[in-house]
Amino acid sequence: xxxxxxHLLLLLLASSAAGSLLRTVPEEPSTIxxxxxxxxxxxxxxxxxxxxxxxxxxxxxxxxxxxxxIAFVDxxxxxxxxxxxxxxxxxxxxxxxxxxxxxxxxxxxxxxxxDETLLSNLPYYAANGxxxxxxxxxxxxxxxxxxxxxxxxASLKLYTxxxxxxxxxxxxxxxxxxxxNATEQNLLFAGYGSWTQLIxxxxxxxxxxxxxxxxxxxxxxxxxxxxxxxxxxxxHGGL
Ligand SMILES: *[C@@H]1O[C@H](CO)[C@@H](O)[C@H](O)[C@H]1NC(C)=O
Ligand SMILES: *[C@@H]1O[C@H](CO)[C@@H](O)[C@H](O)[C@H]1NC(C)=O
Numbered sequence: 054x055x056x057x058x059x060h061l062l063l064l065l066l067a068s069s070a071a072g073s074l075l076r077t078v079p080e081e082p083s084t085i086x087x088x089x090x091x092x093x094x095x096x097x098x099x100x101x102x103x104x105x106x107x108x109x110x111x112x113x114x115x116x117x118x119x120x121x122x123i124a125f126v127d128x129x130x131x132x133x134x135x136x137x138x139x140x141x142x143x144x145x146x147x148x149x150x151x152x153x154x155x156x157x158x159x160x161x162x163x164x165x166x167x168d169e170t171l172l173s174n175l176p177y178y179a180a181n182g183x184x185x186x187x188x189x190x191x192x193x194x195x196x197x198x199x200x201x202x203x204x205x206x207a208s209l210k211l212y213t214x215x216x217x218x219x220x221x222x223x224x225x226x227x228x229x230x231x232x233x234n235a236t237e238q239n240l241l242f243a244g245y246g247s248w249t250q251l252i253x254x255x256x257x258x259x260x261x262x263x264x265x266x267x268x269x270x271x272x273x274x275x276x277x278x279x280x281x282x283x284x285x286x287x288x289h290g291g292l
Contacts, residue, residue: 100125118184126183130175139207147214155219162249163215167226167236171212172202172243197228198235204243212245222248230255 100122106112118126129135155161165171177196178184196202212222222245228236230253237251 096121097125104129116187120185123183123185127179130178130183136207139205143207143211147211150215150218150220153218157219159221161220162223163220164223164225165208165212167224167228167240168202169205171205171208171224171245172239173205174202176202194232197232197239200235200239200242202239202243204245209244216247224248224251226251226253228253 100119103112103119103122104125107115150163153161168174174193174196177193181189181192216222224240226236233251233253236253240246240248240251
């Protein structure tokens with residue numbers, strides 16, 4: 054059996070939950086009726102199917118959640134389900150981490166996304182229609198500069214457990230470099246600490262965001278040959 058000395062895992066809770074759900078968007082098919090049980094039961098069925106289509110990336114690019122799904126998203130995010138989904142995924146990640154032989158030489162790194170992974174922007178989205186409105190970068194940035202986003206609790210627990218196992222934390226985010234201070238303050242406010250590196254986006258060209266992948270790859274090149282894998286994961290992560 055060959056064991057890699059270094060390990061990279063992009064924990065992309067964001068792409069399976071709130072990140073995609075709240076930041077991006079498809080046209081609303083009108084073929085599923087909204088009949089059914091009380092409290093918009095038909096909507097709940099439709100919205101659950103829509104969520105699956107987003108998570109499997111079948112929905113393609115989208116910009117707003119369907120209006121009929123606002124209550125569904127509210128209930129998903131604030132009820133037990135989102136916390137439970139997060140805990141299950143974090144538990145699976147931890148099981149993987151525990152199976153890794155950490156060398157203790159500082160070369161075992163774990164890469165976390167920030168928004169909707171370490172930090173939850175749910176308070177912002179709750180005040181802005183749960184993603185049913187077009188994403189407003191100005192008001193979202195105002196929220197970012199408050200540095201008051203709470204931790205996603207399953208992630209904070211996982212983060213702490215990974216550190217106890219000996220992993221070093223690398224944080225990779227689509228937030229801009231000018232938001233470094235606000236992001237660091239927010240991470241500390243939420244209970245995170247002792248990360249090895251926080252990598253932010255530095256160049257904005259029209260609508261295309263260029264991320265500081267060179268920095269990530271430089272960092273990873275100091276570890277073993279996993280850049281190829283990192284590149285693939287990063288691309289899939291849509292960062
Ligand atoms: C976006 O947010 C800013 C700041 O809160 C606000 O002034 C502006 O009107 C918003 N834009 C839209 C299109 O709602
Ligand atoms: C970030 O914080 C540092 C240290 O507190 C400060 O020197 C620097 O001016 C801040 N940068 C921005 C862009 O606010």
